[in-house]
Amino acid sequence: MQTPAPPYYAVIFTSQRTAVDDGYGDTAERMVALAAQQPGYLGVQSARGADGLGITVSYWRSLEDIAAWRKHAEHTDARNDGRARWYSHYETRITKVERAYAWDAASGQAPAEASRPD
Template identity: 75%
Template structure:
């Protein structure tokens, strides 16, 4: 494990190819258990076959971006079909989100840098 793998909030780098599900949302002011449900969805996703990791952030203005990483399109489709996830999606539309957009992308290449790596450009490795 390198320094980058241990950073809180950052998913480790995975061996490409893999898939990224990019969920961008704008929240309402309704709380109604949102934080608990968000934590539950992360934990539930982590139990699914093909799940690799997640990164998520939300600003004070309600704009959030969550990127989950998956081994295959089939794993993403299976996650979409999980009943508890479907129920959370329905509640999100009813209570928590003013808008959301979902994008699925195939990751062909990934690299990173950490201060512990020195000043060398990681793309030259």
């Protein structure tokens, strides 16, 4: 996934799953698809370990876009289901990305548009 040049915002959602599935996978897929349709959405990355600990980072153009997504009715319903069934704990952090850079093994070089000195 490639994000635009900074600045932009990242919403970091760290969660601990319960053993209950009960539609979690379908809802998670629906939330990713729905978020992608929202104004200001830039992308998402997600990983979950065998122990149930997961981290999802979504990227957004503005704080207003993030606030609108949080208020979306289906997202609100999914959040409520998460609290009731799917998560034993979660934490959300919002941060402004001011610098970003990458390295690619195939080329051995950082992409020119993302290269910044440390």
